[in-house]
Amino acid sequence: MKSPHKFLFLFLMVSSTCMVLSSSNWLMTWIGLEINMLGFIPLMMLKETPNESETMVKYLVPQSLGSTLFITSAVASTYLNGLQVLMPIAMCLKLGxxxxxxxxxxxxxxxxxxxAFILLTWQKIAPIFAINSLDPNLVPSVLPIALVSAVWGGIGGLNQTDIRALLTYSSIAHTGWMLTSIVGSAPTLLAYILMYVLINLSLYACLINKHTKLHKQLFSLEQPFNSFLLTVSILSLGGLPPFAGFMMKLLVLYHTKxxxxxxxxxxxxxxxxLFFYLSLTFSPLMEMTKMRLTKAQMISKPLIMFFLSQTLPLSLLLFLF
Structure with a gap:
């Protein structure tokens, strides 16, 4: 696919998310969700392989099912008020x-x-804020789903060796925390999403130049500083104090009802x-402590900004609140 087409679909994806965030009725929310889905699907086709075509169909079917369930329950709730509970469930289906x-x-x-990075971050914004805009009496109905997501996301990542599978189950667990933050305050949800995107951005910056899939191959002693940043990002994603991942979970626990x-x-x-993340990164950290990093190695890496963002979460909180 050529670049102009990519920019067009990227614009559709971004503008449709803004449309969902600013919509004042269910019809405009549904239209924004549909445009968002149609804008993201062509971006999934990078190498134009049959595997990517199959992946696009696997993504299209549940997303269409969630959108159909959302608009059907919105229309049917005019006659049966109890069917409104299907609307947050439909958004949870779109969230995964x-x-x-x-x-x-x-x-x-x-x-x-x-x-994959877009699916983990940007594609969560529209459904999660669609749930946030629903009737406050409907929002507590997603709390059992949040509980199952948090527990299943932690258990599902225990036996994973592929980095994408690890990020997938981590995303499921963080989705549970996002759904719980809806019951709290809107700034808490916004701060959680911003920090989650920031952590995934630092992981993406560390992984973009690596062609490995197994987590044991990610921590290369030939690039110790990059491996150190990857380790910090993974521990922050797991919620180890005092990193940003821990602070955003602490915010949810403080403000949630x-x-x-x-x-x-x-x-x-x-x-x-956190148990799995610690067992994953403990050995690379011990190996890196035996090495000497020269001044040139430290300064020549622009990823130091991501390291600072993960180690100075209190500054971020003071900026946001």
Whole structure:
């Protein structure tokens, strides 16, 4: 696909998300979600392989099902008020939250790194804010889904060796935290999404030049500083204090109005995820401590800005609040 076409579909994807965020009725929200889906699907085709075509179909079917369920429940709720509860469930299907995540891991496995990064970050914004704009009485209905997502995301990543599968189940777990932050305050949800995008951006910057898939091959001693940044980003994604990932989860726990059972499930899922991330990065960290980094190696890497963003979360919080 040529670049002008990519910019056109990228513009459609961005503008449709802005349309969902600014819409005042369900019809405009549904139209924005449909344009967003149609704008992202062509961006999935980078190498034009049959595997990518299959991935596009796997993405299209559940997204269309979620949009159809959303607009059907919106129309039917005019006559039956109880059907409004299907609207947040439809958005959870589009988000890939557990137990509605059946399409998410296969799609992530067949994507290249760039569209996978967009699916993990930007494509979550429209559905999550669509849920946030619903009737406040409907929002607590997504809390059981948030609980299952947080726990399943932690357990599902335990036996994964592929970095995309690891990021997939991490995204499912973070989706649970995002859904819980909706019950709190809007600034908390915005801060969580911004920090989550920032962490994934630092991971993407570390992985973009690597052609490996197994996590054991990611930490190269030939590029110790890049491997160190990758380790910091993974630990921040897992929520290790005092990184940004821990601070954003602490914000959710402080502002949420969820029950003790939901909060306990979120913490349990975060602990399981953190256990796996620590076991993943412990050995590379021990190896890197035996090496000497010269001044040239430290200064010649522009990724130091991502390291600072992960190690100075308190400054980010003071800026946002």
């Amino acid at each position: 939250a557990a137990p509605l995540h059946f399409w998410f891991p296969p799609v992530m496995a067949g994507l290249s790194l760039s569209p 969820a029950s003790l059972l939901i909060i306990s499930g979120l913490i349990l899922g975060a602990l399981v995820s």
